Amino acid sequence: MSPESYVKRPGWFTNKVLNRTVSWLSRRGVSLAGSRVLAVKGRKSGEWRRTPVNPLHHDGGLYLVAARGHVQWTRNMRAAGDGELFHGRRGRHFTAAEVPDAEKPEILRAYLRKWKWEVGAFFEVGPDSSDEEIRAVADRHPVFRLTLTD
Template sequence: MSPHYLKPGRYEAVLVHRPLAWLARRGIRLYGLSELAVRGRKSGAWRTTPVNPLSHAGERYLVAPRGHTQWVRNLREAGNGELRSGRRRTDRFTATELPDAEKPEVLRAYLKRWGWEVGRFFDGVNAKSSDEELLAAAHKHPVFRITVHEEPA
């Protein structure tokens, strides 16, 4: 089975993703929007994309609503990254991917917070879906627990 990935169409990339990336790079954080920076798995160069970090039950998470995207593949390889707001790094973190069995609660919280924006990528699953429905969709949506590194004083 090939990994699930929903590539944005040309118009969506131009009308949605570019403006969101532009806002994130300038430190304008709509609804918690941040810019994820992670080293490319082949080039080693920093790659960035806008993301919606989720705080839930005392932990922080990154959820990939579009599936197994390039940022997901890079984060799996690197194991760490940065969240940025404008030109400043807000958090340097280590990422741990959750197994599918641990995802339903996080996916529910994510969909409750951002379902209006990303719900179309979840094939009818939403924040009110049963644990079984969320578990059935979990393999399509990677989830990473992020552990923020404390910066030295």
């Protein structure tokens, strides 16, 4: 399996209950541990697509990590290069640059320290794993550095 085809699909409960609940709360300004709603234009349809995400503030940067792998929002982000993060009704526009695998270990480690309770099942490593272990799975988890533009 190529790294680009790595996807951990959500189960029924996550897809039908958890994601919808987090999105509903976030649209009303209630954040679960900093969660937001990502809006990015679809690469084929051009329509706005929304999904709950867990932004990471790390070392002066803002990042989105795809815990489930190369999912639709990552493919759309690559094509669009920008999007919006919503908390309540307020959206913040950003541009996005994909982080090379060599730069991911520190970011993935910080992400797992903050979000392991929610996303740990989608990683074969943890926050205490070595750089070598994290590098071995880095290509399965896209990471985007966001630059807020407003």
